[in-house]
Amino acid sequence: MKLPTLRQTTTEARLLLIGIPVFIWTMIPIYHMFVFAISPKEDAFSGKLWPDHPTLHNFEIVFRQQHYFLRDFWVQFANSTVIAASVGALTLVIATSAAFAISRLRVPGGRIVLNLALFTYFIPAAFLAVPMYRTMGNYGLLNTSWALILAMVTIASPYAIWVLKQASDKLPVELDEAAVMDGATSLQIFRLVYIPLMMPSLVAIGTYAVLLAWNEYLYAFLLLSNDHDITLPVALGNFLSADDSPWELLMTTGFIYALPPAAIYYAFRRYMVGGLTAGAVKS
C-alpha cells in the first residue's frame, strides 16, 4: 500500500471537516428523541447525553397504553395505517388511470387536465386547508376518516399524475400499436401492457402517497377530533396541551411513529430516488 501524499491527506481532511458537522446536524434531533425514548423518567430531564440506566420501559408503557395520553394508542396507530393504505391505493387507481388516459389514449382535453393537476400541485397545502375544512363540513364528512382520506388523495394525486404521465411518455408507442393489431382493447392494454411496464413508477408513487398520508399533521388535526378517530401525529400534538406532559413517553411514541415511514423509505429508496426526483424538477 502506498502512503497517501500530503495533497490527498488535506483533501480528505477537508471532506471530513464538512462531513462531521453534516452528520451531527442531521442526527441531533433524532438522537435527542432516541435518548428520551430510552431514558427513565428521572434521567429524562437531567440533560445527559446518554442515560445512566437505559431502559425499554417507556416502550412497554406505550404498547400497553398505560398512560392517560396513550389510552387509545393502538386505535390511533390503526387509524394511521388504514388511512395511509387507503390514500395509497386510491391515489394509485385515480392517478394511474388518468395518466394512462392522457398519455396513451390521448383523451381530448388531456393537456388541460394535466395542467389543472399541475396547478393543484402548486397550491400551498396549508392554504387549501382552510377552505377544505369548511368544504368537508358542508359535505358532512368532518370527523370521519373519509375526510382525511379524500383530502390527502386530492393533494397526492396531482403529483402522481404528473410523474406517471412523464414515465408513460417514455414507453414506446409501438407497444400499444402492436397490441391493437393483435386485437387488444384499451382495458387489456392497460392491464396487460401498461401496468407491468410501469411497475417501478407505480411503486414510487404508491410509496409517496402512503408516506404523505402517514406523515400529514395539519389536515389530520383540522379534519379529525375524536380520540378514537385521530391519527398518531394528532395524538402527538395533543400531548402539548398539558403543561406536565410526559416528554419521555411523547418522544417514545414519536419514535415508534417515525419508524415505519423511515423503513418504507429505505426499503423503496431505489424506486423513490429515480422515480420522484426525475419528475420533481425538470430543469
Add this chain to the structure above:
Amino acid sequence: MAITISASDHAAPVAPRAARLSTPQVWGIVMVVPYLLVFLAFVVYPVCYGFWLARSPSNYVALAHDPIFARAAVNTLIFLVIGINVKMLIALFLSGFFVQSRSWIKWLSVIFILPWAVPSIPTILSVRFMLNPEWGMVNQLIFKFTGEDGPNWLNDPAVALSMAIGVHIWKSLPFWTLILMTGRLAISQDLFEAADVDGASWWQKFRFITWPSMQALYLTCTLLSMIWTLGDFNSVYLLTGGGPADLTHVLSTLGIRYLRLDQLNLAMASIVCAMPLVLPLVYFMMKRLSR
C-alpha cells in the same frame, strides 16, 4: 393493416357527425373522470367557496387593522428570503460534497436523507424540548459548562423565528441537495478533466462549468421551494405555536389561527393577500414544467 387502423382513428374526429369518438377515447374519458371528480369536489368547490367568503372588503380592512397580520406578513417574507436562500446555498454546496466518490460519503448520504424520510412532528417536538429553557438539553449543557442559565430560546420572537427557519432547513435540505446532486451528476466529466489539464482552479471550475449548467435548475428549485415554504405550517406551528404573543406567525399558521377562532372569512382573506406572491410563482413554474 397499421396504416388503415391509424387512418380510421384520425378520420373519426373529423367525420361529419362531429361528436363521434373512437372507443379508446371513450375509455380515456372514463378513466380521467375519477380525477376530475376529485378535482371538482375538493379543489374547485373549496377554492371558489373560499374566495366567495373573502369577497367583502371589510375583511381586508379588519386584516389591515390586525397587527398580528402585518407581523405575519413580514415574518413570511423573512422566512422566504433568508430561509430559502440560505437553504439553497447550503444545498448547492453540499451537493458538491456528496458527489465525491468515497464510500464513507455514500454512507453519510444515506443518513443525511433521514430528516426527509422521517415525519416532521416528532423531530420538531424533539427540537422544541431541546430548547426548553429549564429542562431542555441545550440549556442543561450550557449550565453544566458555564454555570449560567442559557437564553430562553423560544421566548424571543427573533430567536424563535430563526429556530423555526432552522427546523425548516433541517427538514428540507436533504431533498434539495439530492435534486441538485442529480443536476451535478448530469454534467459531463470530460469538461472537468479538460479544465484540470488547463490548470483551472476550484473556483474557475465552479464558475465556468458547474454553475452555467446548473443555474436553470437552481432557479427552478428556489422558486418551487418558495411555493412549498409558503405552505410550511409545521415548522412554525409545532415549534413556537406562533408565540410568544403571536409574534412568530407566518401566513400559513395565521390562516389556521383565524380558522380556529371561527373567523373563516379572515382566514380566507389572509390567504387571498398572499395570492399576488403565489400566482406569479405558480404561473412561472407551470410554464417551466409543462414545456
